[in-house]
Amino acid sequence: MPARADTSEHRCESLADRDMPEVTGMSAELITSGTFVDPEGEGQDQEDLPEFCRVALTVDPQINIEVWLPTENYNGRFQAVGNGYFAGFIAYDSMGPALRAGYATASTDTGHPETGTSGAWAMTDDGEQNWQLIEDFASRALMELTTKSQDLVRAFYRDEPEYSYWTGCSTGGRQGMMLAQRMPGAYDGILSEAPAINWDRFLVAEMWPQVVMHQDLGGPIPTCKLELATQAAVEHCDALDGVQDGLLEDPRRCDFDPATLVGQETPCGVVTEAEAAALQKIWDGPRAADGSFLWYGLEPGAPLGDDPAGVGSRGGVWEPGGPGWDRLAGTNPFLVSDEYIKYFVLADPDWDYRTLTYEGFEQVFRQSQEMFNDVIGTDDPDLSEFRDAGNKVLLWHGWDDRMIFPMGTVDYYERVQDELGGDVTDFARLFMAPGVDHCAGGPGPQPVDPFEALVNWVEKGEAPEQLLASGSGEDDQVVRTRPLCLYPAVARYTGEGSTDEAANFECVLR
Template sequence: MPVPGASSRLSTLSLPHTTVDSVVDDPGDDTTPASCRVQLTVTHPPAGDRVTVWVHLPAETWNGRLQARGGGGFLGGSPDSLLEPLRNGYACAATDAGHPGPSADFALDARGRLDWQAIRDFGHVGVHDMTVAAKAVVTAYYGQPPAFSYFHGCSTGGRQGLMAAQRHPADYDGVLSGAPAINFPKMQVGQIWGQLVMLERRNPVSAAKFEAALAAIVEAHDLVGDGVRDGVIGDPLAVDPDLGALVGLPTPDGPLTETDVEVLRLIGQGPRRRDGSFLWYGLAPGVPYAGLHDTAVVDGELVGQPFVFDLWWIGLFLEQDPAWDWRTLTRESFEALFDRSVEMYSAVLAADDPDLSAFADRGGRALVWHGAADFGIPFQGTVDYYERVRARLGAERTDEFLRLFLAPGVGHCGGGGGPQPTGQFEALVAWVEHGTAPEELLAVGTGADGAVRQTRPLYAYPGVARWTGEGDPADAAAFTRAEGTRLVPPAR
């Protein structure tokens, strides 16, 4: 329960470089409890920036905990994400990370120069500002600090959570990080690799051809990992498809050509330097090509349609030219852009530091999950990070505070043909508060009517779920844990 007069006291709350913009007592409704909703603005003089923070406080149903929610893409976060945790009794917080809306135009100031304060706010400063402000608001409203603090995010939100664990290990007791964009400077340039491949070979590939190739790859390797023919590759790290066998594959747009298949091979291989050395991970077998490798007929000609985030990243952050024309890309300029991205932005936007010892030392726990059919953020990059943490801190110590789950057939933060992970946040809370380390999660597949059609266990990496050969393969009880394939990071 709040202390008497708490809402009015919040209006005069004093925090460094922070303004309380509004304090609203919301009466709630049939689905949402009554709450006090606070908006604050944090600045960093003399930069002139503005980080907006939202904190929602259950008036009578507080469970004693704080849950912060992250953003997605170039969106730092939104108060819309706070309804679920509020309904579950959490004091909850979100931030715009220094800029409103989901676009990347904050990268440049009014003169067209890089706005480094705005970039730092998005990279890591805004989330820490939110955390400090939210804990102060919670303490002032309830008369006590939260007993436990959690961060919950996917994609950009996943990056924000692991960034907090690395930079401010005392901020959160538990971090749930889904499909984390932790390798942001590498990933964001790497996403346009497939478009460059098609551009260089003057061979854009139609959606129908990509879909036919994907279906053939999945059909050929459907049994790998789980032993079940279900339209999902159960252990994509174990698959090395024979793409040459796809030449001549019939599609609505004609048979796949040798050049089409070479494009598929290079997309799967991932970004490479001109000498063939590794830059970043490509599209794993079974991952849809749509999204990053879109093409369209324009004036009667099939042409590439790059992902807008990549155009923003290269045009604004790297070239400082909103009119940058991606069709000028060459292998040489791609390599230079990749190196520039890593050099300029790793220190502010990457969350790939494997030294999580401070977070572990104070009892922090991190549950990371990633869909193995994620078109946007290669799940191999997340596995790569996990393996580097393990190499840095040792397998036994890593297991004490960090677990990774891969979800076969699941897309970016959800969706896709595989059963969807459930209960990740509840598993994290049980780990933090009761010491119950998560060994498995339940994935659930539903039909169009919402009815459950399939359940399956997800085991902590490198475990995979394998059908026992007995029982209903649509029932999680018919599966057991098997040792999956470990990622072998390429030489850098």
């Protein structure tokens, strides 16, 4: 264990004088109040923090990085935390818990100032793609974060961190896999949750439901019909796993046909043949003009319609009321998809998604692949250098994810297996979570501290065969636990005991 750090204010502030390549500005201050107020007012203020040295630095041209170094409860480890959607913010909400747990921790805004769902920063004033900012966002900021943070950890504690970890969901999950592919020796363990690894494909594919509805129906399917379709699909396929619990253990097995809903009365009208056909296209996912596969669609259990409360995320933590989070088949498109096509792919701020035909969709899809797969695709299956360095990656994805299609993660994991000769569980493990939405939420039990499972795997050699998942009711009382099984195994009820207790399930290959 590294020696206890000198907690003097002088020791902390001296880090600001450290000479680091391409750093254009750096400050360091000792935070003793136990409270940290987000200077941008974007996230939650952090309270009950241990004393720490806060280092803020800017890497040319405008990559902002923060490194928090605990002075009293340092556990000898470093944990970098990822962002959500287009980043543009320091993930203080994720840094706080890491610091309380004794980790030196770091985050970056990835080099652009516009936060959240805005993609306007990806285009210059001259109407061209801003490749400097795009490449900083895609990879360079992550590598700068890694090298600069680990240098500061060594300088402050006068020793290497015993272990280095990356953790993140969505964009943060993509960031972790980018680092596994491009800096394979940098992190002992990576937790990649609902990863946005197939960026150049899934962000365009998120627009597919809107194209289908506007081209085939002239506008959106009413929300109550979408809710009916999801409910009917779950009810039809619920018992396939042996338990009637409102969850689809593996939605790929679901054979529900939305045509069976035709003629059914709903509060928003009768379900028509055209609407049922459109629903099937949405579930099937994007297809080219010749009918060939382009990308995956939403799974049958995933929400389709509008969410009246709205949903938002900061650093992988989902909160009500966030901007731009209409569901993919809702009244409006998912804003991140709209912004990506508008500013990254087309560099046209006046583009209107309602003008997108099937032919135009295919063109935009292939254009996105050509322009951005090498830049931000993050889907290189050759993880041999990461494996050979002795490092571990734990992935999990919710089957009810309404934003990043879970089959994209399954596809990637299976390609890693193919690339590396079959079984890769010595260093890479995937767990699928029935009924879980994007990063969290949904009717399914939520994974319980997968980061702890990763740490035990890295440091104790305890490779996880299952992840515990837990569902809570009123007053946060646990009402259901389930095992999440190592892919491709699924949880099967033993036939004895409560179906709400994980101990009564076993993981089997179906």
